[in-house]
Amino acid sequence: MPKKAPTIVREIMSRDCFRVSGKTSVSTLAEGLSLHRLPGAPVVDEHDHLIGFISEQDVLGKVLESAYLNDEPPLVRELMRHEVLSVTPNKSIIDLAQEMLGAKPKIYPVTEQTRLVGIVTRRDVLNAILRMRHR
Numbered sequence: 001m002p003k004k005a006p007t008i009v010r011e012i013m014s015r016d017c018f019r020v021s022g023k024t025s026v027s028t029l030a031e032g033l034s035l036h037r038l039p040g041a042p043v044v045d046e047h048d049h050l051i052g053f054i055s056e057q058d059v060l061g062k063v064l065e066s067a068y069l070n071d072e073p074p075l076v077r078e079l080m081r082h083e084v085l086s087v088t089p090n091k092s093i094i095d096l097a098q099e100m101l102g103a104k105p106k107i108y109p110v111t112e113q114t115r116l117v118g119i120v121t122r123r124d125v126l127n128a129i130l131r132m133r134h135r
Contacts, residue, residue: 005132009096010089012128013110013118019044022051022077026059026066029076042109042116043080049114052080053105086111087120093128100125 006012018036020029020043033041033056040055058079066073086109087096096108100122110118 005134006128007093007132008089009087009091009093009110009120012093012124013089013120014124015118017042017116017119019048019116020054020076021045022075022080024076026063026073026076026079029054029059030056030063038121039106041107042084042119043076044116048116050084050086050109050111050116052077052082053084053109054080055105084109088112089117093125093132096120097125097129 018032018038018041020032020041022043022045024043029041033039040053040058042050043052043054045051054076058081059073062079063073085105089110089112100106106122108120109116110120
């Protein structure tokens with residue numbers, strides 16, 4: 001029997017996702033983003049509660065400036081965005097796809113009661129919609 005196509009975020013999200021704390025150095029962040037091939041990462045506290053988001057775009061200018069001035073790059077907490085668009089695991093993939101049509105983030109943290117439980121990317125959503133069409 002063919003497997004049912006996914007319809008909600010929980011079915012397509014990455015549970016074991018890259019995340020950082022506010023105390024993470026921007027250098028460590030950049031290495032992690034590169035390793036995981038992500039344009040950004042959720043920022044969490046010691047209890048895995050979502051407290052922010054940081055992207056390559058957020059840090060690029062500061063890393064360039066610190067290289068030019070030959071000083072230490074700042075910590076994630078100094079550059080992260082505190083207002084974060086997140087989704088719940090039960091959100092419809094189609095609804096999320098419609099939200100992603102604009103200039104919205106490429107990655108959404110997935111939260112349950114402010115606790116990070118995963119991430120979902122535009123690529124995840126696109127692949128899920130293609131699978132829905134082929135079922």
